[in-house]
Amino acid sequence: MADKLIDSEITINLTSLNHQLEKPWTIVNEKLHKEFICGDFINAFSFMTRVAIYAEKANHHPEWSNIYKTVTIDLTTHESNGISHKDFDLATKIEKTSGC
């Protein structure tokens, strides 16, 4: 099981994740959170397809929603009852895709 990260670990990982990102991830309701604005619905759903494949491959899935060109992602690790390294790993992969 992935350990729940303590606040100081979250801060370090968040700083590292957000380094060189135009738009940062934030912590909202104790989840790793970011809203992506894509060009249109097709690009938004294509982005979601990449994220879905990454997620299933890592066996770690997002809580996410979509309205037209906006994709909102919240990451938490249910079995750890908080944010774990799995969430930062998935966020890192999401950022490495060619965007949306």
Add this chain to the structure above:
Amino acid sequence: MADKLIDSEITINLTSLNHQLEKPWTIVNEKLHKEFICGDFINAFSFMTRVAIYAEKANHHPEWSNIYKTVTIDLTTHESNGISHKDFDLATKIEKTSGC
């Protein structure tokens, strides 16, 4: 522009839509709402792919969210400021897919 339906029209359309459905659509926050429980994440995302294609084809997109095998769909017509026949048309198409 699709006209916003009045309450009595929504009731008639909802009865028709829900006819023979195991689990009904409901009206939540003035939106046409249903939660789909699929077998697993892969089936949930495959279901979302079908809905995404239908939606883009109809140029009418859902407000939706996904957590693992659950897909929650809310339909409203923004330019009509309420539920229109477009929402019932999309819900009907969603139900006609082979499910999730």
Add this chain to the structure above:
Amino acid sequence: MADKLIDSEITINLTSLNHQLEKPWTIVNEKLHKEFICGDFINAFSFMTRVAIYAEKANHHPEWSNIYKTVTIDLTTHESNGISHKDFDLATKIEKTSGC
């Protein structure tokens, strides 16, 4: 029904389509043909998802194949028994996606 284009029309449309493209579309076996090399399988399938949505929306579908990061697309209009403007329209949309 979309008319089958004659050779001189195909040449004009092809020149226009390929203008400013790094890699051109060609005519192979009387079909509009191009091979796309994406970064990896996930990017290839994400690209295919965009093309699939465009295709269904236009009600005009590609003949295509995929091996890992390669997507090969052949466009023809069956009911016209050759290449029509529908094929050039779909190729144009494919090129306008953010690539693969």
Add this chain to the structure above:
Amino acid sequence: MADKLIDSEITINLTSLNHQLEKPWTIVNEKLHKEFICGDFINAFSFMTRVAIYAEKANHHPEWSNIYKTVTIDLTTHESNGISHKDFDLATKIEKTSGC
């Protein structure tokens, strides 16, 4: 590396895979082969989405093509220079999806 199966092993695995399948997989050009006829393009692409996720998760990808509602899948293991257990594993997963 997955070992290339010898003919007698392929026969045994193929019999097991095809058991209770309405339409069998066959060996074509030394690849594990099957053509799936789905209801329409949307169902075909939705089926491909499930297969794509399975494939990436197993890090073993199909050679496949699609024309409208037909999806043709050929499985081989390039690094083994033939059919390996990876191909039978992927075929088994493909059959376990809710079909197309």
